[in-house]
Amino acid sequence: MGASIAKNSAATASVSASTVTAKPNDSFIPIVDEIRNLAADDFNEDPVAHAKLLSKIHALQLASETPLETIYRIGHQSWQNAAIKVALDLGIFDVLVAREPRPVGGDELASIRGADVVLVALGLCAEVGVGLYVANAKTTIMTVPQGITSFQFWVDMAMPAAAQLPDYLRANSYQNPHDNKTTAFARAFGSEFWTWLKQNPRYSTTFNGFMASRREGRPSWFDIYPVEQELSGPEKENTVTLVEIGGNQGHDLVNLKAKYPNLQGAMVLQDLPDVVAKAKFNDANIVAMGHNFFDPQPIKHAHAYHFRAIFHDWSDADCVRILTRTARAMKAGFSKLLISEFVLADAETALFPASLDLQMMGLHAGMERSESQWRGLLREAGLEVVRVWRRAVVVGGECVVEARLR
């Protein structure tokens, strides 16, 4: 949606003690009752109740904290993320999980002063005696790619860019950026994100691992979109069923075929040449192709062209360029364009997509978009929305936007 960043006015007025330590009023008491009811439904595996429960717990924390407590909790997050990354680098989570259920002494962990304490306070392991640590239910995720590559990406690549965002915006008169060569990321790292990744293979491996693992355990686009019903038809024998554009090393295609092994027709993975160079498939129906999505789409008249988490990396003008290239390859009345991304709610956007929107601005001059923004982009590229497929439980969550030629 693009961030609306207001200029700060210098806070020069003196503040009374109550400004920082004001006891909350009793507004949190009704929230406690709501939480009790939602917790019972969540226990019975109602996903709507689960989402609402987390939101109410957050509301309860805010309603219970003094303003000072709130800003200290938020303000120290960057150091806490740094502590987690140090623990990863030192293999602390691996040691804790290997030793489970027995505890490990802090002196055995090759840790640094304070890091273990932060991990306990964050709930990523437990303390069972003075200086004695043990894995808990959250520790194992920090030993698998989803936890490891996420923190490598967030701390090594996103945090330095985030730290540059305020200065970047001040220097650019608080205008939303449109050029991915001049971003907060470029200010921190000296070049545009994709170029920098190509020049830094170690980080490129991390990033590709993060892309492949980050949605494990969460619904994918083909859990929302009725693939078998929509991607089969009389022409399928002669056509490519799906072109996965910007599909990284093909993790989504592999998962799609695992879920729908009988899905007929060829599938083509496209990404930058050095990214697809390492893609390997056991399925003869999946082929990899180096392709820059700013060039004309070489696969004509496919049944579907799918983009996941691509357009939020780009400005509106670049998105229209990419979409136009795709539209020119589509067959009227047959080809479908599928976009898997967040469709932001018009109001009360959840915290994660809101901060992802900022991340896209800081890394790429990109943004998350609302339904009306998606409709506008597609219209400009000669396309129209057929339907926005959503999971019933999520308001403002990841959706599949289906479009066709106008």
Ligand SMILES: C[S@@+](CC[C@H](N)C(=O)[O-])C[C@H]1O[C@@H](n2cnc3c(N)ncnc32)[C@H](O)[C@@H]1O
């Ligand atoms: C945010 S990742 C999304 C990857 C994958 N679709 C997913 O959702 O996991 C963006 C992808 O776009 C690719 N990409 C960036 N610029 C590209 C370009 N000009 N042409 C083709 N792919 C590009 C990157 O290599 C990366 O794999």
